[in-house]
Amino acid sequence: MGINEKPAQLKPNDYASDQEVRWCPGCGDYAILNAVKRTLADHQADKANTVFVSGIGCSSRLPYYMSTYGFHTIHGRAPAFATGIKITNPELDVWVITGDGDSLSIGGNHFIHLFRRNLNCQILLFNNEIYGLTKGQASPASRTGTISPSTPKGSLESPLSACELALSSGATFVARGVDTAIKQLVPTLSKAKEHSGTALVEIFQNCIVYNDNVFNSFTEKSAAIERQIHLENGKPMLFGEDNTKGLSLSADHSKLEVIDLKINKKEESKILIHDESNKIIAYLLSQMNQSTMPIALGVLYSTEKPTLDSYYTHRIEEHKNKISNIMEKGQTWTI
Amino acid sequence: MGINEKPAQLKPNDYASDQEVRWCPGCGDYAILNAVKRTLADHQADKANTVFVSGIGCSSRLPYYMSTYGFHTIHGRAPAFATGIKITNPELDVWVITGDGDSLSIGGNHFIHLFRRNLNCQILLFNNEIYGLTKGQASPASRTGTISPSTPKGSLESPLSACELALSSGATFVARGVDTAIKQLVPTLSKAKEHSGTALVEIFQNCIVYNDNVFNSFTEKSAAIERQIHLENGKPMLFGEDNTKGLSLSADHSKLEVIDLKINKKEESKILIHDESNKIIAYLLSQMNQSTMPIALGVLYSTEKPTLDSYYTHRIEEHKNKISNIMEKGQTWTI
Amino acid sequence: MDGNPSTKNSQIKMDKWSTTVRFAGDSGDGMQLTGGRLTFEAAISGMGLATFPDYPAEIRAPAGTTFGVSSFQVRFGEGLIASSGDHADILVAMNPAALKMNIKEVIPGGLIIIDNGSFNDRGIRKAGYSNNPIEDNSLSGMQLISADISNLTIEAVKDFGLGQKDGIRCRNMWTLGLILWLFSKNTKQTEDWLIKKFGKDNILTKANIAALKAGSAYAENTEISNDILRKEVPQAKPLPGKWRAITGAEAIAFGLATGANHANLKMTLCSYPITPASPIMHYLANYEIENIGIYQAEDEIAACCAAIGVSYAGGLGVTSSSGPGISLKTEAIGLAISVELPLIIVNSQRAGPSTGLPTRAEQSDLMQAIYGRHGEAPLVVLAPKSPADCFNISHKAIKIAIKYMTPVMILSDAYLTNASEPWLIPDIEKIEKFPAKFANFIENYQPFERDPKTLARKWVKPGTKGMEHRIGGLEKDSISGNISYDPDNHAKMTNLRNQKIQNIEKEFSDIPINGLDNGDILLIGWGSTNGPISEVKELLKNENIKISHIQLNCLWPLSSKLKEIITKFKSTIVIEMNDGQLYNLLRTEIAPKANSITQVSGKPFRVSYLKEKILNILKDGI
Amino acid sequence: MDGNPSTKNSQIKMDKWSTTVRFAGDSGDGMQLTGGRLTFEAAISGMGLATFPDYPAEIRAPAGTTFGVSSFQVRFGEGLIASSGDHADILVAMNPAALKMNIKEVIPGGLIIIDNGSFNDRGIRKAGYSNNPIEDNSLSGMQLISADISNLTIEAVKDFGLGQKDGIRCRNMWTLGLILWLFSKNTKQTEDWLIKKFGKDNILTKANIAALKAGSAYAENTEISNDILRKEVPQAKPLPGKWRAITGAEAIAFGLATGANHANLKMTLCSYPITPASPIMHYLANYEIENIGIYQAEDEIAACCAAIGVSYAGGLGVTSSSGPGISLKTEAIGLAISVELPLIIVNSQRAGPSTGLPTRAEQSDLMQAIYGRHGEAPLVVLAPKSPADCFNISHKAIKIAIKYMTPVMILSDAYLTNASEPWLIPDIEKIEKFPAKFANFIENYQPFERDPKTLARKWVKPGTKGMEHRIGGLEKDSISGNISYDPDNHAKMTNLRNQKIQNIEKEFSDIPINGLDNGDILLIGWGSTNGPISEVKELLKNENIKISHIQLNCLWPLSSKLKEIITKFKSTIVIEMNDGQLYNLLRTEIAPKANSITQVSGKPFRVSYLKEKILNILKDGI
């Protein structure tokens, strides 16, 4: 599926189906849909070879809006369907579309096993930290204190971090993006598509109806520069106005800290160089305290490991027995 | 449930029910059962106040062998039952008994949500890296290459680490022990019992029928001293003959390394002091490569966080409304 | 009577004293709220009423699209108002899409009120019209009030400093004003309500009141004043006491809370969000009633297991869901049956297999409720017949669950959940109490010893000294509860579990017959179809047909009285919103010759449809 | 005929040419293997045979305990051998616990072979005997061969340098030698098999052969040689060809593989371990047949979803489980029904609700199979009637699934899974093939357009250019497949889904009648009860009762022919291992007056029990 496989260049909108898009006006899902279409166009992806598989949720409606193959399945189980699809036809480019409720609540188990098995697919987690479709209850990604119809006095539980959970389950590619930051999101989706193995992209998505502005602290124009760090492999972890801030490891190795180069130029050498293959640093990046640290975006972690579909296919190819031979194996007698 | 609450001292066997124990002779489960009974006796635990809740599996039969309250539920869901029990009666001391299949395969989702919510209970994971009860299929904890009835040519998938998964889900207490090492296991179980919040103890358990000797590399008498590190909070991470080896962090912060003090006495200062509250080091300890590094035993991680049962109870106690008042709230009319 | 019942638009006017009004607009237009206000106005006049809120899809769609239209229908009047009306007498359509989606619900000659300010090219196209329906004669035969409500509203509120966008939001109050005037109601109650809601000096209060009054004034000042639809609605005579409107979801929440209170139990509703079940969880979360809590689990399986854990620990475990979620609970419910613990499962049925039509009502989970588990795994299945009846049934479900130590499933549906009716607020102190009994200390306690009458085993709270024991899902000895592989024991336990449930039929042997206890036709319904069935029965009775009606509350076990009742009628017709599930159940033994009327469209029955079908069956000879 | 059929021990000798042997010992004693060898010896003589392996619990228990006893029963002989025998003629008991657990399975006067070397105090106590049963007269009335088999075996093998522990393991071969001699079989075949298994020069080979011969010699040298049980088993005349013994699990594995091959599809069995379903997965994993794979998922839900994914991608998705696992698949099966994709679900039924009795057979999942999903969600339910029939039904299930684009559930059970019978290995090239057809390019493709005859929609492989489309579980337009909330469309789709399944009854209209096509009594069974029902029918026919028998393979849809068949008999008796589920189904319309015989003990029917029950029904007047 390289670039320029087809004579006529496909444009992003050629990946749109004829169905009317039915999200709330202003929903972050629109921007993500556009980013996905652009990514496919950038790759000149073959529509017939592309499958979007989703669970249930606002986000999971995305497949209906693509002119590719699409399967809107049941709540939380999209990874399992994707697995059946890929072990049957590993040639297909499979995109799993899911929400924070779909993947971290009911679908948590399939989510972690997808990473453990390293199925070669992309999983886009639309994280709006809320159940959108069912009218706004707190999800496992909601911050403690979230007011919702099921938690009118504020939720009590601690949120899960999708990236941290994925890392602990054996993920080989973990990345993050912001719905409206299409400039950064498209290249991240591109890398996810190119990755061999399960590629998680957690996308912070604004639900304007039930959880509006929950990511404002780092998505607002004015805040972005100081509150987002865009990771690049092999480059120092810098952010802020003129890249004058950087991340370093705390003395007790328990967390990352910010070094302000304007104040502390001498400490520049302590600033970490992003190494996508360092899982421990990826853990630290995924865990950064959102109130005091910037949010890490881009590819947090990437490594190589055999994929389920490849080793499954390989094994099946080794199966050479004929049914009749097997039937006649062991003790038989002839009359 | 302090010590000496009762006049007559209970002995470990007072915690045994009248049911015949039905594990295979030589199964590691026997030793764990004994360790559990000893732990209860050490605490002079009130039998009436103790509940063992289990899923399905050889390990999950344990509740039948205890003279406490016991609930043998369905496969993988014990954490959910435990949650219902604790939010109804937080005074009960609840022990969740589970196997690697029960908790990491079908029950993976409830497992991670138990840690996220920090229910105040102990969860003992009997890890024999195999499905015992169903006759020996590979489980998500089985090492790649495991030969089993469902993987006759060796399993292809990578194993999950229970401790790593628990840490990423918000666990507040993560510990490990070995079935037959009752001297270390009992104190670990004791600490788990004393911990406020979900306390995971992963116990390496030998299944002599379907996965015999799988832990031999570190459980065999001759190997134990070089291949086990027993963690103690605030103490340097030393192990080996005369404690002449220690663990330090690699230069790129990506893993732990062994320093051999006999060779490299100068590096002694690099040896890490075990700090139970350092999650990142706990991650590294839980991930150590079993072929080159010792296995970390004892308490890997411990921290404090409000428990689900306490905050749920607290919230319910705030509920003061009478039904009649609520019924009559809003628009009514009188005829 | 209409001689040609097959004409789709043939409106049968049920009775002269009822009117059905339907509000339709974008989700953001406040139609549910406007409908609710009119409902309240009708209620406080002591009228009978029934409502039908309809949300077409789960997602809020862009303004002006057909799939974003939300509607609220209310029927009120004197006499029997049990269903929310087959068709609307009056339709309020806030935009072209609302008109398009609802016009077929209006009776021929009905009144249509349109905001022509929204009938611009863009809006018309968005709705999928090729021409402006106001102008192309497609509304001929209807009475039309077409006004630029948008502009009239903006004008009315312009003094309060609201922008155009906020100003136009008062359109719903403008239309409410107009409607109130049509029914000779003044705007006073609504004004008071607005003041209470926003505060006296809030500009929103002022603007909304201004819009309300402007709508009312508009009606008074235009020629519609002489319209036949302007009926004086007479005062009805309901029971004295304090009344309120109640939806099924609220009534279930109240019924469960009251039942738990009367059982003297802490209750936790363990649930996972799903349409249309969630409101029960939301209401309970908001009520903050003492000893009543909710727990939102990670999925429906965990919710059901947690609820069983609650009951195991000596609380009242309740779990609630719909379609897909109920299917997921199957295995866990089997365990509750096997360990014989009380458990309440509320199924707010929705339409279709799989995800289906999440917001629509159907009764197609009956067979699943009764038989949907592996092994012989019987439980009790109850169904409330109206929003208010949801209170009674939920309350009774708890009594049964703890008396017999059994799971009880309540079959509600998407219609009951959202529909409302007037409800005489009960004095809960006067309702039967049934405090749960826990076994304290018993010498030589045997966990599966049973009460000889109820066949219930004893409920023991963990924490009780000397009663420590173990339970689980493996087959167990019929006395000691220890694991038993003995074949005879298994046969015995299977029989005991079944017998225990069958005995419960006694608790539901009082089956009220709506009509005489003998005659030509007996209509049998269950659950939310009570409204239309009651009405069609009245209608046909008035046409001198000897017809009676029973609406079953208990679907499993089936009452042994049923057969007796049925034999007194020449013919039986089972009416339900599925493919004939109760019909098949009754045919095995109780009513081998019954007839069946079904509908699986996700919509409540129309009385006219039922009448037509019943007459057809009569014609074919009973 | 026995005049007093209610006496529990009243053994009715089915026919004079069959013998039933039961081996019982500790799990480690090799009883399954010994039984298997005898089975094979019987099979190669061309006899009919049926086996019943019985594992009492799932866990391997300490030696000598009653709950650790494993047994294997084999019945063989000429004539109809359809069930594994009501009672054993010969019991081999390796220790006191084995005797205790199995003595009630032996006919009065039967032969018991005991290793008295294991009847020491400790063993006797462990088994729960207070006295030594060999000495306390409790075996009076039985023929007893009591030998110190332990010691005799150790003596026989002592030359081969095995320790005591390994030496004693050859006990099973010693007893096999004795049994073979009883049936005038020499030990040659078994010797060859041992050589093939361990290698000629292995000391295990030598020791086992020595033990085998010693057992045979022992029999020859003791007075039991004159015993009536020493029957010359005559040669039967089965069809010519290559035969093997086959269990139900193997036959399902072969049937699925052959079906996938004949459909030209890659197949993946997606499963999660559970008793007694796992063997199907194990066999397929081991066979390594081309294009056939297995995928062990993280749970049953994921297994079912993955299988649907397989079919969606153009392979054949199969999922397999038992009781609790099947319950968990409920929601996902509903999706497969809604999106109309082929899917095979194999349910190896086990006994009881919840965890129940995992190793025991029951037929109590029938109603769940038919009705256990939310919404109107019909699928096809098939049941094989014997181990060998598992092949045919699995093969046919695939044909139906792809022809009609529907899930098909196969109801096997714990008995069929493990029981074996002789099987003429088919030439699979001669069996009907049904290559799956995928739609390639269709102008203006409509995903839910249907074949007018089968009502099946087209199967499209993702990857096919120009056919890109979207499917899902929401209700969909009956042609385009786009999401549709239209009530009429929903009614139409509900009807279409139902009609499609109902049509499939044609595929199963050929219902073979075992006996005349009219008479006094028609026995109706389904699934694994075929053996005992066939036999009881023969038995009663021989007593001049006009009796016939049909064993249904297709439980849903029910064949329209059924009614016709039934009307030709005065009385119908439905026989099943549950509380009367098929009986209830048939009563609604097909056989309103049927009688029911049921048993819910987790054990297969005894022919004597059936005879008693049938005679009782006859006595009560038919």
Ligand SMILES: Cc1ncc(C[n+]2csc(CCOP(=O)(O)OP(=O)(O)O)c2C)c(N)n1
């Ligand atoms: C088995 C099942 N349980 C519950 C639901 C109801 N449900 C639909 S979507 C959803 C959660 C949606 O949240 P999320 O995954 O975060 O998606 P979003 O709508 O926020 O994009 C729930 C609970 C369902 N359809 N099926």
Ligand SMILES: Cc1ncc(C[n+]2csc(CCOP(=O)(O)OP(=O)(O)O)c2C)c(N)n1
């Ligand atoms: C829903 C369900 N699926 C499958 C099973 C079968 N089953 C019982 S125990 C088990 C796995 C046991 O493995 P593990 O949890 O590791 O326990 P162990 O026996 O090894 O102690 C399985 C698959 C079941 N009882 N219920």
Ligand code: SF4
């Ligand atoms: S509810 Fe939230 S997530 Fe769903 S479509 Fe609307 S804005 Fe988007």
Ligand code: SF4
């Ligand atoms: S199978 Fe393994 S885990 Fe199970 S009881 Fe036997 S030895 Fe223990």
Ligand SMILES: [Mg+2]
């Ligand atoms: Mg969300």
Ligand SMILES: [Mg+2]
């Ligand atoms: Mg295990």
